[in-house]
Amino acid sequence: xxxxxxxxxKERSGLRRHPWIFDSAVGRGGGxxxxxxxVESDTGQFLGWAAYSPTSKIRARxxxxxxxxxxxxxxxxxxxxxAIAARSxxxxxxxGMRLVHGESDGLPGLIVDRYGDTLVAQFLSxxxxxxxxxxxxxxxxxxxxxxxxxRSDSGVRQLEGLPAATGWLRCPEGDEARTELTLREHDxxxxxxxxxxxxxxxxxxxxxxxxxxxxxVARLNSARVLNCYCYTGGFxxxxxxxxxxxxxxxxxxHVTSIDSSGPAIARARGNARLNGFDEANTTFLDxxxxxxxxxxxxxxxxxxxxxxxxxxxxxxxxxxxRAARAYKDINRLAFKILEPGGVLFTFSCSGGIGAELFHxxxxxxxxxxxxxxxxxxxLQGAPDHPMTITxxxxxxxxxxxxxxxxx
Numbered sequence: 001x002x003x004x005x006x007x008x009x010k011e012r013s014g015l016r017r018h019p020w021i022f023d024s025a026v027g028r029g030g031g032x033x034x035x036x037x038x039v040e041s042d043t044g045q046f047l048g049w050a051a052y053s054p055t056s057k058i059r060a061r062x063x064x065x066x067x068x069x070x071x072x073x074x075x076x077x078x079x080x081x082x083a084i085a086a087r088s089x090x091x092x093x094x095x096g097m098r099l100v101h102g103e104s105d106g107l108p109g110l111i112v113d114r115y116g117d118t119l120v121a122q123f124l125s126x127x128x129x130x131x132x133x134x135x136x137x138x139x140x141x142x143x144x145x146x147x148x149x150x151r152s153d154s155g156v157r158q159l160e161g162l163p164a165a166t167g168w169l170r171c172p173e174g175d176e177a178r179t180e181l182t183l184r185e186h187d188x189x190x191x192x193x194x195x196x197x198x199x200x201x202x203x204x205x206x207x208x209x210x211x212x213x214x215x216x217v218a219r220l221n222s223a224r225v226l227n228c229y230c231y232t233g234g235f236x237x238x239x240x241x242x243x244x245x246x247x248x249x250x251x252x253x254h255v256t257s258i259d260s261s262g263p264a265i266a267r268a269r270g271n272a273r274l275n276g277f278d279e280a281n282t283t284f285l286d287x288x289x290x291x292x293x294x295x296x297x298x299x300x301x302x303x304x305x306x307x308x309x310x311x312x313x314x315x316x317x318x319x320x321x322r323a324a325r326a327y328k329d330i331n332r333l334a335f336k337i338l339e340p341g342g343v344l345f346t347f348s349c350s351g352g353i354g355a356e357l358f359h360x361x362x363x364x365x366x367x368x369x370x371x372x373x374x375x376x377x378x379l380q381g382a383p384d385h386p387m388t389i390t391x392x393x394x395x396x397x398x399x400x401x402x403x404x405x406x407x
Contacts, residue, residue, distance in 0.1 A: 004029035014047035034130025051127020055161035061108035096183035205381035217242025222304035230257035233268025293333035331365035347399035
């Protein structure tokens with residue numbers, strides 16, 4: 001068994017059971033891509049068993065902090081069983097859920113989402129790549145499913161020295177063409193394509209926020225809703241459902257949805273139709289959100305509820321300053337066109353923007369817009385995208401619900 005020894009003083013994160021060992025912390029030793037290595041302090045103290053990655057800034061990802069544990073097929077069966085069992089403890093009102101959330105489930109670099117009878121996985125580290133076949137077989141054995149599609153096309157793979165990889169890992173013969181699926185979420189149906197969609201095909205992490213938004217729209221009798229960066233229309237369907245519940249939908253309630261992706265807009269329109277909503281209650285714009293917000297302000301258009309759910313502006317802390325300006329600008333514009341008493345659901349999925357910084361950005365945007373607001377809720381990813389005590393980086397999605405004060 002190969003060993004890596006850390007530089008003096010670099011063992012602290014390992015002792016706190018944090019799974020990442022950065023290249024700057026390694027004093028000597030190494031291994032092949034994905035190979036299991038023993039991690040020790042400079043004095044020889046055992047810290048963990050890790051998957052080695054010779055080209056990544058994260059030089060090793062710790063599988064286990066137990067010196068007696070072997071990293072073998074049995075290890076992955078235990079960890080995957082634990083992750084899947086944990087989901088039964090969460091309130092997940094959908095047949096689409098995240099079964100494995102990487103480091104938070106003790107499986108660094110592995111993402112597995114379930115959409116009904118289909119699993120979609122991302123193998124984002126050298127360690128998961130090395131054990132891919134074992135992981136694939138174990139997942140199907142534990143779930144009883146037969147369909148597993150790989151979407152390892154994230155840029156993270158390049159940092160690991162791995163090429164992009166997509167396609168069926170396991171699938172019954174003749175069933176390969178069925179990549180467009182329909183999932184149930186709350187009382188709605190939403191379609192996705194596991195080949196063409198973002199990430200694994202859909203953003204399951206916003207499940208609870210979509211439901212909360214529907215409740216706000218219904219309770220506040222919101223009649224004019226704006227959904228920015230709408231993607232495939234999850235928040236659009238939520239808004240329409242809220243309007244239907246309050247009775248506003250039959251009185252001219254309207255949802256405007258914006259995205260710069262034509263295919264996403266087409267699917268969003270289809271999802272609204274699938275849930276029985278009339279096209280007269282919706283407008284879908286294939287346009288730039290920032291320019292659209294400025295145009296609405298120029299025209300004097302206002303909205304009772306707004307969603308800002310932009311893509312990742314800051315993948316790392318190094319991009320935080322530029323991202324902060326972008327987040328501030330769209331929130332400032334949103335505040336300007338939000339009616340007094342209206343509600344803003346605003347999000348950041350950037351790992352380089354923490355919850356405290358995001359709060360400050362939104363506050364600064366309100367100040368520049370000349371408005372104040374009540375923060376009625378702090379938002380985060382759905383519980384099947386967990387953050388753990390020892391891995392705070394799992395909290396990538398953060399959001400605020402802001403009710404605009406009257407002038």
